[in-house]
Amino acid sequence: MIPSFRWFGPTDPIPLAYIRQIPGVRGVVSALYDVPVGDPWRRERLGTLKGQIEDAELCFAVVESIPVHEDIKLGRPARDRLIEHYCTSVRSMGELGVPVLCYNFMPVFDWTRTDLAHRLPDGSTALAYDDRALAAIDLSRGTGELPGWAAAYGAGELQALLAAYRAVDAERLWDNLAYFLERVVPVADQAGVRMAIHPDDPPWPIFGLPRIITNAAALERLVALVDSPANGVTFCTGSLGASPENDLPAMARRLGDLGRIHFAHCRNIRITGPRRFHETAHPSASGSVDLLQVLRALRDAGFAGPVRPDHGRMIWGETGRPGYGLYDRALGVMYLQGLWEALERSER
Numbered sequence: 001m002i003p004s005f006r007w008f009g010p011t012d013p014i015p016l017a018y019i020r021q022i023p024g025v026r027g028v029v030s031a032l033y034d035v036p037v038g039d040p041w042r043r044e045r046l047g048t049l050k051g052q053i054e055d056a057e058l059c060f061a062v063v064e065s066i067p068v069h070e071d072i073k074l075g076r077p078a079r080d081r082l083i084e085h086y087c088t089s090v091r092s093m094g095e096l097g098v099p100v101l102c103y104n105f106m107p108v109f110d111w112t113r114t115d116l117a118h119r120l121p122d123g124s125t126a127l128a129y130d131d132r133a134l135a136a137i138d139l140s141r142g143t144g145e146l147p148g149w150a151a152a153y154g155a156g157e158l159q160a161l162l163a164a165y166r167a168v169d170a171e172r173l174w175d176n177l178a179y180f181l182e183r184v185v186p187v188a189d190q191a192g193v194r195m196a197i198h199p200d201d202p203p204w205p206i207f208g209l210p211r212i213i214t215n216a217a218a219l220e221r222l223v224a225l226v227d228s229p230a231n232g233v234t235f236c237t238g239s240l241g242a243s244p245e246n247d248l249p250a251m252a253r254r255l256g257d258l259g260r261i262h263f264a265h266c267r268n269i270r271i272t273g274p275r276r277f278h279e280t281a282h283p284s285a286s287g288s289v290d291l292l293q294v295l296r297a298l299r300d301a302g303f304a305g306p307v308r309p310d311h312g313r314m315i316w317g318e319t320g321r322p323g324y325g326l327y328d329r330a331l332g333v334m335y336l337q338g339l340w341e342a343l344e345r346s347e348r
């Protein structure tokens with residue numbers, strides 16, 4: 001595996017120089033955060049980001065993410081032009097040799113939580129989700145009450161989007177995803193870029209919006225939509241692990257054997273009730289995900305791509321972007337490397 005770390009670009013309070021000091025970490029996962037959704041990413045802009053990463057003696061391993069415009073997910077007429085822009089961005093990645101693109105196809109909201117500072121017994125805080133708390137959130141005045149999304153949408157804009165999605169059920173969303181992939185995957189293939197869809201987080205519908213990338217059957221359906229190695233998956237243990245129906249090692253083995261896992265997000269969560277969980281420290285003993293077995297499955301399948309720790313807790317008084325402090329993610333990536341080294345050396 002290529003131990004990697006997410007970096008939110010030059011405005012990230014965690015400098016690349018710190019990431020460089022985490023033993024073993026070589027890959028950086030980043031994006032152009034100031035390009036409006038739907039605009040093409042120009043090679044020059046992405047090249048500048050790549051240069052900054054390489055100046056720190058790290059390598060640009062993954063673009064996470066190029067956001068998919070809602071008009072593509074909704075299947076609106078504007079999608080053809082937007083997909084063209086998306087292809088331009090993918091070509092820019094290819095020209096610069098950035099090999100993996102993590103993206104998602106979640107309507108309106110990307111990852112969603114109901115508490116960004118859930119207190120754990122050791123005094124640390126972590127992100128948490130409770131379906132009952134979500135049901136109590138009133139979106140009629142916009143996203144103000146939704147943790148992490150406060151400034152995302154005003155009331156009018158959000159209501160219009162939610163209304164538009166009433167015509168898009170899960171099957172229609174699958175159709176729109178297929179339409180998108182049929183046009184982008186061949187371009188990615190040509191450009192030497194592997195697409196890696198991120199599972200829906202949490203892996204069930206929220207606010208009446210469909211969510212389709214949720215389980216083993218969905219991931220297999222996804223890779224069959226366009227049968228190309230460039231059409232793959234980000235194996236996110238925290239997202240998929242929130243649903244007790246998901247047998248993560250079995251899923252990693254199956255998709256890994258198909259050669260369709262191009263990137264892994266490895267973190268832990270603890271399921272505390274139906275559609276209720278909180279995030280934890282990375283080790284298997286801290287939560288419901290058996291990370292040793294997941295990594296074993298990835299390794300057995302010959303996976304050699306980038307892996308990053310995912311959301312960390314806030315510990316040691318750190319403050320910052322929820323889920324993306326330095327300390328707990330650094331502990332996480334060390335743990336993942338320890339497991340990997342043990343797996344690797346026990347085979348010799």
Ligand code: DNO
Nearest residue numbers: 064065102103104110111198
């Ligand atoms: C959350 C991340 C996601 C991910 C997107 C990919 O922390 O894992 O926001 O970047 O879903 O498009």
